[in-house]
Amino acid sequence: MKQEALQLVSENSRSGTFFVPVEMFKEYVDRMQFPTAISFGTKTVSCEVAPHPDQKNEYKLSSDLWDQLMIPHESLIHVFQKDQTLYLGPLVGIFTAGFTQFNLRPIGERSLFFAKLLSVEKKIGAFYFVFGAHQIDWENGTVNGYFYTNEGWRQRKVPIPNVVYDRLPNRKVENLEFSKEVKERLQKEYDIPWFNPGFFNKWDIHQMLVNDNEASKHLPRSYFQPEFHDIEKLLEEFKQVYVKPANGSLGLGIQQLIQKNDDPFVYCRFRNNEENRLRRYSSLKRLVRRQFPFGLEEMIAQQGIRLLKWNNNPIDFRIHTNKDDEGKWCVSAIAAKIAGTGSITTHVKSGGEVKTVKEILHDIGATPTIAKKLHETALLLSEKIDANMPGFIGEIGFDIGVDQDEHVWMFEANSKPGRTIFSHPKLKGDDLQSRRLPLEYAVFLFKQSVEKQPELVNAHGTFL
Template structure:
């Protein structure tokens, strides 16, 4: 049973008690079953329940239990019950790296992003904080996490959380041994749901989907570690080809090969030292040798698509999908990205521009029904990726293209999508929704994990491990 989110406040006049709204207390009386323990994060202590002294629609908790459970502050919470234990929270930790010694910006340049992410706890109902590997005290089962309060960042010791949201900044940090050890230990020793584990590899995603008849029509023709003959076949068939790293992100390392019917040359468009470059070659052999001197190991060659255009510049669409409080996929944000003149990608750093989908389709006189096609395709792809990949996936960012025939193509799926589209003033609601949904999904995972818990309290007041 999960109650609606209600405020949790501290009670100083009576010890060892959780005070609940009168209607909830009546349910305990009717069932002749009263909770005897209360759990927060991975700490559990004994308690009694009583009706709220002022008959308010809120929870109150005795100050001694408040201290024992290490509750960081008053706030809006959810309450779940399993057997004789009530679970309050959830306590949700965002796992990341790159912490500094500065209290004003404890996670460096990303501090503002995390502050905005944490701010949704007041709307959703949870305790939400950021932590890294070095903030965990394994002996005591606690974390010295960073909370974002009204007066700024504050480090507070709390129990190990109910759910972990993975926001490691890059693949390099993710592959460090200590990152792997934290994840493995929290999952094995505490059975904690850990969502968004790992950056996607472009080729792995392609291989997951390519044999599925419902979605493979949305995948461009692609080769991993292509032979010269593969590139030659793609360029002859499609007139332009993209070559990109399978583990790349932010558009880095992408090159575009182009041929024109009325010219004997082959062109290569790429970005170097913050500049968009274009080179001309007399043969494909020369281009490959010069542009890829280290060979094509770890690279993907992908057919070019004749995309919808705005002022002759190609358009693609960034679509964010998230799981909600019921564990279902939803579109949380969508925007159009227009490539800068001479740019290979639509990334803003390469001169790209962000517009709303409605305004771009209106400006180019395209069918408004394209929006529905993009939505349906993104949700289908999310479900398929989720179905075929291990672990809990809570969000995906897609780069999607639409060709001149209105066919929808998936170029990339990202497990930790960038957020540059949210700089657009008309995407404020999308921005909020894409920050709110991960916490709502964490509440869903909290509920699922409580439902499968065994008898929980041991003599030390900690979870029993399976």
């Protein structure tokens, strides 16, 4: 039985009791079957159920159960039932690293990012917090997590959460033993849904999609750990080639090779020391030898695309997709990114500019059907990646281009997309949507996990 998200408050007058709206209590009376246990996070205790004393459309929990379950504060919540147990929440933990000793900014420069994520708690109905490996008390099954409240950041001890949203900052941290141990223990010992479990490898994603008839038409021709003749062949056919790290992010390490018609020189555009650079070489062999002195191991060479342009600067599109409260993919945010003058990428840090899709299509006189193509392609690719990846994937950030024939190309898919585009004043709605959806998806995973649960308590109300 699913109830709408309602407010949960504390009650002092009666012990061991969960008070529910009158209509909900009538359903128990009609069935002559009452819940005997209540669960929050991974903690379960015995309880009685009674009608709300003031007949309000809210939940009340007696203060003794409130303390036993370690409810952090009053909040809007969902309640799901399986057999004789009521499940409150969900309690959703965002797993990350990089914590500091400063209460005002406990996750350093990313504190504002997490504060904005957590702020949707009251809109969705859940308890939402941030935690790291060192805040878990494995012996007692608790987490000393960071909640963002009206008074700022506060630490509260709560049970192990129902769902974990992975926001580790980079691959290096992800590959540390303590990160792997936390993930393994929470999934194996507690059977917790863990979504966005890892960073994507660009070549793995390419290989996953290249054999799919629908997806492959959106992939530029690419080579992993290319030989010299692979680059030579791409450059001869497409006149531009992009070489990038298979495990790169934020546009770091990308280099563009350019061969102009009737020009004996080969050019390389790249970024170095926060500057956009352009070098000229007398031959491709000299360029490769100089620009890639350590070889092309773990690199990808990809055909260049003749992209749509704005004021002669290439345009690509950042599209965020998320799963919603029914576990279905939707487009949560989309924006056009314009490359800065002389820049190899459209990243804002490299001088790029962000515009809405409507603005850019109007400015360049493109057909409105491009927006529809972008949405359809992003959803198609999301579903294909999701179908072929292990674990739960809740969001993907795509870098997608449109060529001058209006064909759509996927350049990259990122499992933990950046959010620089949301600084655009006209993308505030997209920003909110992209923050709401991960928590809505967590509610969906919570409901699924409840439906799979065996009866959790024995006659004494202790956890089995």
